[in-house]
Amino acid sequence: MQRILLPLILVIMIGISTNYAFSQEMGLATFQETAQIIIxxxxxxxxxASxxxxxxxxxxxxxxxxxxKKIRENKQVTAIIVTNEERCVLGVVNESCIMINVVVDDDDRGIFxxxxxAKKVSESYIDEINQVFxxxxxFHSVFIHNDDISNKALETSGIISGRGTISAVYTMPKEDTSSMYEKISAILIPKTIRDSEGFYEIAKELSNDKNAKMTFSLIPFETKSLFQLKLAADFPGxxxxxSEINPLEIFNVNSIKRSDYFSGGFYPLNSIIQVVILSDDDINVSxxxxxxxxxxxxxxxxxxxxITDNGWIFDPDAGKRIQGKYIFGKESSIDKNELVFSLAGEKIKTEKPETDESVIVVGIITIVAIAAAIFYLKGYRK
Incomplete structure (x- = not known):
């Protein structure tokens, strides 16, 4: 968990659209868009697909x-989640949820x-949350999550749904994903970003899928909070x-375009495509x-x-868990055929370059950006 948290905290400290003085004049904006496939x-x-x-x-x-600020300054609150995920916790059926996650108080004794x-902490926020959304x-119940199998497999921290996470659960009438996404995005996302197309438009189309679900998360940290609006669709079985991975075919689009919100500068790491494959057997990219x-x-x-080049970074590229991240470099859009790869055949070969000081500088910045871009995105699970 620390490996993920430390880069994120560094991002938060860096602030809005910080520029770095090196050859590529790269900027890192606080707004990020990520397209993700988990197989x-x-x-x-x-x-x-999300x-x-x-x-x-x-x-x-x-x-x-x-x-x-009120949420962030209460150290007991670890996350606020608004979702129409099916059965957000056990006992909730055909309803949407607001979950307020809290940490265990050392003074508490026993389940009651x-x-x-948890209920006492959540009651001081729910009215304002209802008003915002x-x-x-x-109030429905307090739920203690006791399963973290997905968090372990996907190497996530578990703040959202890990073992021992305590959620005060509030429910409301079920809303279809398309209308809920349109309403929540209109509330949260300024018009300038919505009008800039990019990944937002793909999410809007994906919201029409019968299996699509929407989740908004607020995760407080020391000086700032991380806000995430996620639209995901499951394709069971x-x-x-x-065996052949075609990410954009899963999204049912022929190309993917970066948001025009980034057109005012060079922000290559603020739009990322990520593919994660989990397997019981060893597999490799080819x-x-x-x-x-x-x-x-x-x-x-x-x-x-x-960092000006576009293409895949596979890390690792073989084993029981494969992760690929595609960065756009100076490109503003990518055709679906450029993203295709296989899971069978001869392993990919990469050259080992000589160490360069400029690589170290780019490396530090890139670690920060990619870590932030995939934070909690490796696999949100109910």
């Missing part, structure tokens, strides 16, 4: 500043103490039949249609040498 051949056998828009800026995800504390959620970016190992991470 789970190990646990669920599902394929999950788009996540995230920021640490209240200007880009418009939560009232007073409420954000935990429940009373134009909802009328009512599809993972076992996949037959990559597009480019594989030359990388250098920095702090145990594969880091691109030339």
């Amino acid at each position: 789970d051949k190990s646990i669920s056998q599902n394929v999950t 788009i996540t828009l995230q920021s640490t800026s209240l200007q880009e995800i418009q939560i009232p500043a007073e409420l954000e 103490g935990l429940q009373d504390n 134009d909802t009328d959620a009512k 599809k993972a076992s039949t996949i 037959n990559v249609n597009g480019k594989i970016i030359p990388t250098q190992i920095i702090d145990e991470e594969k880091i691109p040498i030339d």
